[in-house]
Amino acid sequence: MFKIKTVTRIVCALCLLAYPGSAPADTPARQKLQQWPFAKHNPLIFIKGGTHVFGSDNGEANEAPQMRISTAGFLMTRTEITNAQYRAYATLSGAEPAHYSRHTVLGQDQHPVVGISFAEAKAFCKRYGLRLPSEQEWERAARGTEGRRFAWGDEPPGADKANYGVEACCGPNSHDGYAASAPVGSYEKGQTPEGLADMSGNVWEWVDGWYTPDHTKGAKADKRFRVLKGGAWNSDPWRLRASYRQGYNGAFRYAANGGFRCVKDTKD
Amino acid sequence: MLGHTPAQAQSLTPEGAKAFTLDVIETPLQMPSGLDWHGNDLIATDLATGRVVEITGGIARNIMTPLPFGMDVMNEPTGPYKVAVYNEKLYITQGWQDVDRGEGPLDHALLARPLLGPDHDVNVISQDFWNPYDLARSDRAWLVVDASKNALVKLEDGARQVEEVFVFPRLERSNGAFESLSPTAFPQGKAYEVDAVPTGIAVHDSRVFVSLFGGFPYVEGGGALVLLNLEENRKTDGKAQGYSVVTSGLNAPIDVEVDASGRLLVLEMGRYDLEKGFLPESGQLLALDRDSGKKEVLAQGLFLPVTLATNPDGRIAIAQMAGPLLILTPRATGKGED
Numbered sequence: 001m002f003k004i005k006t007v008t009r010i011v012c013a014l015c016l017l018a019y020p021g022s023a024p025a026d027t028p029a030r031q032k033l034q035q036w037p038f039a040k041h042n043p044l045i046f047i048k049g050g051t052h053v054f055g056s057d058n059g060e061a062n063e064a065p066q067m068r069i070s071t072a073g074f075l076m077t078r079t080e081i082t083n084a085q086y087r088a089y090a091t092l093s094g095a096e097p098a099h100y101s102r103h104t105v106l107g108q109d110q111h112p113v114v115g116i117s118f119a120e121a122k123a124f125c126k127r128y129g130l131r132l133p134s135e136q137e138w139e140r141a142a143r144g145t146e147g148r149r150f151a152w153g154d155e156p157p158g159a160d161k162a163n164y165g166v167e168a169c170c171g172p173n174s175h176d177g178y179a180a181s182a183p184v185g186s187y188e189k190g191q192t193p194e195g196l197a198d199m200s201g202n203v204w205e206w207v208d209g210w211y212t213p214d215h216t217k218g219a220k221a222d223k224r225f226r227v228l229k230g231g232a233w234n235s236d237p238w239r240l241r242a243s244y245r246q247g248y249n250g251a252f253r254y255a256a257n258g259g260f261r262c263v264k265d266t267k268d
Numbered sequence: 269m270l271g272h273t274p275a276q277a278q279s280l281t282p283e284g285a286k287a288f289t290l291d292v293i294e295t296p297l298q299m300p301s302g303l304d305w306h307g308n309d310l311i312a313t314d315l316a317t318g319r320v321v322e323i324t325g326g327i328a329r330n331i332m333t334p335l336p337f338g339m340d341v342m343n344e345p346t347g348p349y350k351v352a353v354y355n356e357k358l359y360i361t362q363g364w365q366d367v368d369r370g371e372g373p374l375d376h377a378l379l380a381r382p383l384l385g386p387d388h389d390v391n392v393i394s395q396d397f398w399n400p401y402d403l404a405r406s407d408r409a410w411l412v413v414d415a416s417k418n419a420l421v422k423l424e425d426g427a428r429q430v431e432e433v434f435v436f437p438r439l440e441r442s443n444g445a446f447e448s449l450s451p452t453a454f455p456q457g458k459a460y461e462v463d464a465v466p467t468g469i470a471v472h473d474s475r476v477f478v479s480l481f482g483g484f485p486y487v488e489g490g491g492a493l494v495l496l497n498l499e500e501n502r503k504t505d506g507k508a509q510g511y512s513v514v515t516s517g518l519n520a521p522i523d524v525e526v527d528a529s530g531r532l533l534v535l536e537m538g539r540y541d542l543e544k545g546f547l548p549e550s551g552q553l554l555a556l557d558r559d560s561g562k563k564e565v566l567a568q569g570l571f572l573p574v575t576l577a578t579n580p581d582g583r584i585a586i587a588q589m590a591g592p593l594l595i596l597t598p599r600a601t602g603k604g605e606d
Contacts, residue, residue, distance in 0.1 A: 060452075100343065101343070102339060102343055102367045103342070103343070104341050104367065115343075117543075225450065245452065246450065246452050246453060247450055247451045247452045247453075248449065248452075248453065249448060249449050249450065249542055251542055251543035252449065252542055252543075254484070
């Protein structure tokens with residue numbers, strides 16, 4: 001059928017009820033869900049705490065002001081969560097499949113999962129004792145301590161560094177080998193010094209927190225929108241900058257270019 | 269699997285109730301899509317099973333082997349979308365293949381089969397479509413909406429290749445429609461374009477009416493009904509010059525028909541919510557004045573309605589993808605009724 005989202009799903013509310021006053025049994029399946037079972041292909045990488053640059057005075061108005069903040073150390077998944085990982089989670093947990101899980105390109109096992117809402121991304125991380133990164137943590141991971149422009153440094157993007165789109169916003173191209181999403185970790189030269197892959201490009205990544213008009217202290221959160229970071233396969237180089245902020249309705253689960261990764265507190 | 273709305277949700281408006289009575293027909297169809305009259309009976313297709321059935325007194329009887337069906341790459345149902353009864357034959361638009369199998373000989377095609385014939389007697393008229401949707405008869409040809417191409421194509425009788433009649437240009441939308449989606453992707457003050465997405469087609473007196481659904485995010489009032497005059501408005505290459513807008517401000521118009529009296533009928537799928545999808549019970553059946561474009565709501569509370577079928581005796585049938593079939597029957601008028 002053409003692009004009409006005609007399918008509505010009625011959640012089985014009865015399936016989600018817990019008997020009041022008792023905790024669900026800790027079944028082997030539930031125990032399995034609570035460990036991070038994807039460490040082999042998507043290990044957790046340590047990002048050292050300390051002070052680091054956050055925001056930018058040379059970007060959009062909502063990226064300003066640039067400042068130096070302090071963030072505690074944390075662990076971050078090396079790659080965006082993949083279709084294979086999300087499918088395994090959905091099968092065990094009963095979560096709704098990602099919207100493009102059957103797409104011939106976007107739904108491939110090693111491509112980042114797309115077509116999931118903010119809440120669905122958050123729920124995935126929570127299942128394994130993880131969480132979505134804050135905007136500050138995400139920038140620390142992508143920009144290092146000195147606020148590099150992109151995940152790899154300040155040099156402009158190239159086909160060997162990231163999966164992104166045309167030079168003038170916004171649209172896809174295949175100059176980097178992929179017209180849409182790419183298998184995670186395809187651009188070794190685009191990784192951060194710690195080895196995080198696809199922090200710039202491939203798919204946008206949900207981060208926790210509300211969108212604000214800028215980073216000034218006391219800036220009012222607009223609770224209609226969440227924040228996405230990192231740019232995607234159809235973004236221009238401007239949107240690939242690690243300080244760029246995309247405000248988006250968190251309930252939206254039809255984006256073909258939006259995914260996520262998870263983090264874990266080092267104290268856990 | 270779609271849930272079915274309670275039958276009581278659908279109703280006639282006061283204007284509709286003056287002219288019609290409403291019957292609700294529960295059938296075993298899970299996702300009714302195509303619909304047409306065959307005398308007093310209805311022929312229907314089911315996207316959930318590929319069935320093509322004849323419905324008599326609420327009983328659905330298979331009249332041919334089920335056609336391919338499933339979910340396509342965009343996670344939307346595909347299969348036998350629409351059916352038209354013409355010269356004692358069924359004409360079926362079969363969608364592109366589902367994601368679980370390779371392309372087959374019946375995919376993205378116009379199929380034909382005698383109404384009364386052997387079960388295997390399905391003729392592939394043409395596969396020269398991307399994703400054929402609604403169809404209408406015009407002269408000695410079929411006009412078919414190829415929705416994924418945003419185009420109207422024509423298949424002459426006896427031909428295997430279609431000719432492109434008109435490609436609907438993208439529709440311009442103001443930022444206001446996208447405000448609820450993103451303040452950064454759609455900043456204020458800019459206009460944006462969406463796909464036209466032609467859906468239903470009806471032909472009357474050589475005039476071709478097409479409903480334009482309007483692409484995502486299916487803004488409220490973002491749909492339109494347009495008129496293509498293929499005779500008066502033809503370019504030297506045979507394609508239509510453009511269209512005139514009969515009416516706009518429609519909520520996801522999915523089908524159009526002309527009733528027995530020549531009045532335009534438009535089926536609205538309803539209002540769209542970013543989180544919930546198309547809101548249940550927000551679909552409507554409208555009657556339009558062809559000259560003034562004035563709209564009158566006849567039925568409301570419809571749940572994902574997709575197809576209208578008009579009978580020469582004035583009855584109107586509606587298929588709902590997540591609800592029962594509905595039949596509007598004209599009230600008796602005239603002599604003998606005081």
